[in-house]
Amino acid sequence: MNVDSALPTFVSESRELLREMEAALLACEQGNGDSEAINAIFRAAHTIKGSSGLFGLEAIVAFTHVVESVLDRVRAQTLQLDRELAAVLLECRDHMENLIGSVASNGDARSQELDTIGARLLERLAAVSGGTGTAAVTASKAPADIARRNVETWQISVRFHADVLRNGMDPLSFIRYLATLGSITALRVIDADLPEIDRFDAESCYLGFEIGLSTDADQQKIEAAFEFVRDDCTLRIAPQSQPTAVVPKQSEPKQSQSVSPQREGKQREGKAAKEAKGADNRSIRVDGDKLDHLIDLIGELVTAGATTTIAARKAGLSELNESTLRLARLVEEVRDQALKLRMVQIGPTFSRFQRIVRDVAREIGKEIRLEISGAETELDKTLIESIADPLTHLVRNAIDHGIETADVRRGRGKDAQGVLRLNACHDSGSVVIEVADDGGGLKRERIIAKAIERGLIADGSSLTDSQAYALIFEPGFSTADQVTNLSGRGVGMDVVKRNVAALRGTVELESREGQGATVRIRLPLTLAIIDGFLVGVGNACFVIPLELVEECVELGEEGRSIDEECRYINLRGAVLPFIRLRDLFAVQGPKARRESIVVIRCAGKRIGIVVDDLLGELQTVIKPLSRLFSRLRGIGGSTVLGTGQLALILDVPSLLEQTLSTRAPGISAQPMAEAATEHGPAS
């Protein structure tokens, strides 16, 4: 095994384990920890120690070993995992994460600073757990307990498979752990399988053990001692009163469904372990760059496919047409599947907030519970990565300013413990992520007063509630009475808005004074490819995201003749504001004889877009605009059509926002037109 190339895998796997460990520790701290959680914590520490050993990371092994021994006692139920211990263990976990982080960046976990922190933590751990003495402490304690309970003697027969050592397990540690369950009355090492010296492989295990164990633990618990080597050993446990011949490698049907008794054959015992393993094996790690490259290629494939389809149609060969259609359908499926590869559940991102909520709430002395729903909602990996920061801002804001202190809450007749909710769901082609709290909500007057003070508005009386709330997304706006070290410095909400907008998303805010506030982030499902609706204006082509298109209607004489200032029509009795792309982007070219309106629904609002031609649906690979056009609003990207022509993709949410705000006097569409001309030469 090439150790260096495996290091990144070690780092990422360890981080994953540490996340599980954190979740389980938090559950334990809140009193919701069961044996499953304790096992998860132990497993994380155990595995990290084992793998660190393989890489020779002594600092991690040494530290984790102490943590593991404490956890071992928790697992053996000789030590109670209470709040205090869980809190220290959480800090130990953090230290392990730092150690691993240091390995990831410097290739080594040794540094003066880390060593000092580690030593201090271990001292505290020793204080809380009553000494970090390992097996010896518990072993001497356990037999005393045994006298009181139902003690039985078990015959344990275990044969380790050849790979157990290579898998980072030391059979001796399981024997030592058994000693903590009771007292070992007999132990014999079975070395019958040791080969001749020239066939001896020092890294293979050839040993087995026959152990007599006197304990009050039941069979399940004894089996659990071997949980980590289930796949790497053949285990047989029987009460000694029931005399059974000890035959190596012959298994009782009850405990193992061994198919192949041969030595290399992997024998799996314990259904749960087997299933868990199965689930592990179903997923593989893929380098993110490879995936991005694949998506990129598929994007090109989609474009090339479109070109072929057009060429085939022009050629007028029915056979060719048929096969290109079949090809197009396959490409579409491949595209969908490839995009799904990038989809990951938001759950782990949400779970990370358990810790943030706990730490922050504790720091500022509030009682807050985090509720998570919709954790299984999937969205593009890039989006998940980019949304974590804005979410953190929102969560901190809600904890800091939203939820009141326990005293205030009691005074208002609320439950002393505040609730913060994170929710995610799919909603017509986009993902909605909500951060909701049951705190004080936003205070309209305070926001308006502050906005006037900052010179953002002149007078707030005409603003609707949602317009007033939207002010907090303005740069440099903060209404917190108190500046804490978490938030309240006036940065945050504007950053959130900017980050979300960069992902082609929107932010909405809903609030009820005294009852809480909800921030709703709406994001597209993916960033790479969209189903688009192609429209033509003059000689230019534009793409509208298809999922937003509601219907297309012809713009009648009534709509064309009305004066330019009044931009709305009567659509079956409802008012529909509309914009002309021709005016908006100052498109040159002769006016078309007929015009159509594409009706679009976005974020609960409807708007019509007036275009010359409706050119139909197409799959569109989004090519981001260069940084030169980053300030350009209303355009989200570009795409190359099958004909080689360039089409601009409309950024409908920002278009909508701008159009609706241009209806207010004083702001004109002028900048847009300039920007469009500026963009002209590139297309």
Place this chain on the structure above:
Amino acid sequence: MNQDIQGRNEVLRLHGEMTIYRAGELAQQVLSALRQQPLPHIDLSEVTEFDTAGMQILLLAHRFAAASEMRLAIVNPSECVREVLTLCNLTHLIDAQAELAS
């Protein structure tokens, strides 16, 4: 790892870890000592860590010596070696007599 010559007996003194990480290398050294020397002594006083892989090497060496009717002396086990051998009821591997002699 040093190979010291002490008197007539050739002593193979193992240092440091006697674990899976170095098992291959250690097995080579122990086995070549067994092949080349009439009265091999393996001194374990400087062993700082000892696991199943280490124990396996001792067991193998012991069995090989017994089969070829050769006298192998495993001497001066360090604390960690003794702990493992005691746990596994394998203290008979240690040659107390040779320990006294050397």
